[in-house]
Amino acid sequence: MTSSSRSSVLKLLAAAAFAAAVAGCAEDDGRADLAAGEAAFAGGDMKRAAQSLAAGLERAPGNVDALVLQAQALLALGELPDAAAAIDRAAALAGTDRDVVEVGAQIAFYRKDYARAAELFAQLAAAAEPEVRSRGLTGLAIVDIIQLGVSGADLETVRARARTRLLAAIRLDGRNASARYHLGKLYRDAFGYNESAVDQFELFVRLARGVDDKVRRVQRTTIPDLKEAIARAAAQRPGADKRDVAASAAALKKAEDAWAKQTFKTAKLRYNDAYTADVLSYPAALGLAKAWEKTDATKPGQQEALKYYKIACALRPGAKDVHLHTGALALKLGQTAVAVETFSRAVAASPGDITAIDQLIRALQKAGRGKTAAVYQKYRETIPVRNR
Numbered sequence: 001m002t003s004s005s006r007s008s009v010l011k012l013l014a015a016a017a018f019a020a021a022v023a024g025c026a027e028d029d030g031r032a033d034l035a036a037g038e039a040a041f042a043g044g045d046m047k048r049a050a051q052s053l054a055a056g057l058e059r060a061p062g063n064v065d066a067l068v069l070q071a072q073a074l075l076a077l078g079e080l081p082d083a084a085a086a087i088d089r090a091a092a093l094a095g096t097d098r099d100v101v102e103v104g105a106q107i108a109f110y111r112k113d114y115a116r117a118a119e120l121f122a123q124l125a126a127a128a129e130p131e132v133r134s135r136g137l138t139g140l141a142i143v144d145i146i147q148l149g150v151s152g153a154d155l156e157t158v159r160a161r162a163r164t165r166l167l168a169a170i171r172l173d174g175r176n177a178s179a180r181y182h183l184g185k186l187y188r189d190a191f192g193y194n195e196s197a198v199d200q201f202e203l204f205v206r207l208a209r210g211v212d213d214k215v216r217r218v219q220r221t222t223i224p225d226l227k228e229a230i231a232r233a234a235a236q237r238p239g240a241d242k243r244d245v246a247a248s249a250a251a252l253k254k255a256e257d258a259w260a261k262q263t264f265k266t267a268k269l270r271y272n273d274a275y276t277a278d279v280l281s282y283p284a285a286l287g288l289a290k291a292w293e294k295t296d297a298t299k300p301g302q303q304e305a306l307k308y309y310k311i312a313c314a315l316r317p318g319a320k321d322v323h324l325h326t327g328a329l330a331l332k333l334g335q336t337a338v339a340v341e342t343f344s345r346a347v348a349a350s351p352g353d354i355t356a357i358d359q360l361i362r363a364l365q366k367a368g369r370g371k372t373a374a375v376y377q378k379y380r381e382t383i384p385v386r387n388r
Contacts, residue, residue: 030059034066041073049073064094071103075110083107098124098132105139118143134173141165142182148190157371159190164379167351171382177207181218187348188226194233195317196348198226239279248278255287264294275308286312286322299333306330306338313342320349320356327359336367354383 033056040049053070057063067090074083087104094100105120121143124136144162148155163186169179184200187193201218208215234240255270268291274284289308292301309326313319323346330339343360350356357380364373 030056030063032056034060034063037066037073038069041069046073046076050077050079061089062093064090064097064100067093068097068099068103071107075103075107080107080111084111098127102135109139109143114143114146130172131176134169134176134179137165137169137172138176138179138182141169141179141186145182145186145190154371156369157375159186160372160375162186162190164375168379168382171352175207177204177209180204180207181214184222191344191348193317193345193348194226194230196345198223198230201226234280237279239276243280244277245281248274248281248284251277252281252284252287255284255291259287259291264291267291268295280315282312282315282319285315293329302329302333306333306335310338310342313345317345318349320346320353323349324356324359327363331363331366336363339363340367340369352383354380357383 033052037049037052037056040046040052050070050073053066053073057066057070060066067086071083071086071090074080074086084107087100087107090097090100091104101120101123105117105124108114108117108120118140121136121139125133125140127133127136141162144158144165147158148162163183166179166183166186169176170183173179180200181204184197184204187200188197201223205215205219205223251270251273255267255274258264258267258270268288271284271287271291274281275288278284285308289305289312292305292308296302296304306326306329309322309329313323313326316322323342327339327342327346330336330342340360340363343356343363346353346356347360357376361373361376361380364370364376
C-alpha cells in the first residue's frame with residue numbers, strides 16, 4: 001500500500017523552500033530543515049528525511065504538510081508508533097485534509113487497526129474526485145482481504161465485497177495499479193481464477209510507477225508461476241498426453257462442414273472425434289456441446305451438452321458469451337452451483353457487462369445465497385446501462 005498524496009505534499013514543501021530562499025530568511029524558522037527533509041524523501045533516504053523533518057517541525061510545529069511527509073517517512077521506516085503520532089498531530093490541525101486522511105488510513109492498516117483504517121478509507125471512498133474514491137475503495141477492499149483469513153468471517157460475502165470494491169475502483173480509475181494488483185491476488189488466492197489473475201498482474205506491471213521490488217517480484221515470480229500452474233493444469237487433463245492435433249483438425253473440418261449442411265447428428269460424431277483426438281481443443285469441445293444441445297432435448301442429452309460447455313469454459317476462461325450460455329443452461333437444469341461459478345467467471349472476463357452481473361445475482365438468489373447476491377447488486381447499480 002502506497003500513498004498517492006506524496007506529490008502534492010512535495011510540491012507544497014518545495015514551494016515553502018523556494019519562498020524561504022527568495023525571502024533570504026535570516027532567522028532559523030525551520031524551512032531549511034523542511035526543505036532538506038523533502039529532498040531526502042524525494043531521493044528515497046527516509047531516515048534522513050525523518051530526521052530533517054523532525055528538526056524543522058520543532059520550529060514549525062503547525063506545518064501540516066511536513067507532518068504528513070514525516071508520517072510517511074516514518075511509515076516507510078517501519079516506525080509505526082512514531083508515524084501514528086505524527087499523523088495524529090496533523091489530524092488535530094487538519095483532520096479532514098485528504099492527505100491526512102489517506103496517510104492516516106495507511107498507518108492504521110499497518111498497525112492492524114482495521115476498524116480505524118476502514119473508517120478512514122470510507123471517507124476517501126465518499127469523495128467527489130473519482131481517483132480519490134478509487135483509492136478509498138481499494139483500501140476498503142484490502143481490509144476485506146485481510147478478513148478472509150479471520151476465523152468465523154462470512155468468507156463468501158467478504159470475498160464478493162472485496163472483489164466488487166476493486167472492480168468499482170478500476171471503473172473509477174483504470175490506472176489504479178494497486179487495485180489491479182490486489183484483484184490479481186484475490187482472483188489467484190480466493191477464487192482460483194488463474195487466467196484472470198495473470199491479466200490483472202500484467203496490467204499492474206504496466207501501470208506501476210517505476211520498477212520496485214514488488215514489480216520485479218510480480219514480473220519474475222508471480223506471473224511465471226501462474227502461467228506454469230495454468231499449463232500444468234492443462235497437461236493434467238485426462239488424455240492430454242495423447243493429443244493428435246492433426247487428426248483433431250481434420251475431424252473438426254468434417255464437423256464444421258456437416259454443421260453447415262445442418263446434418264447435426266453427423267456433426268456431433270465428427271466433433272466427438274475431434275475432441276477425442278485433442279482434449280485441449282476449445283473449438284472441438286464447444287462444437288460438441290452445441291451438437292449435443294441441438295440433437296438431444298432430453299435431460300440426459302442436455303446434461304451431456306452442459307458437460308462439454310463446462311469443458312469449453314475451462315479451456316477458454318475469457319469466452320464471456322460461452323460462459324453466459326453455459327450458466328443459463330445450468331440454471332435450466334437446476335444446477336445452481338454450476339451456474340453461480342460460470343456466471344462469476346463471466347464477470348471476471350467482462351466486469352462491466354450488466355448481463356453477466358444480473359445473471360450472477362439471479363443464480364445466487366436461486367442458490368439461496370442472498371447476502372452475496374446483495375453485494376453484487378450494489379456493484380451492479382454503479383454500472384451504466386450500456387454494456388461494455
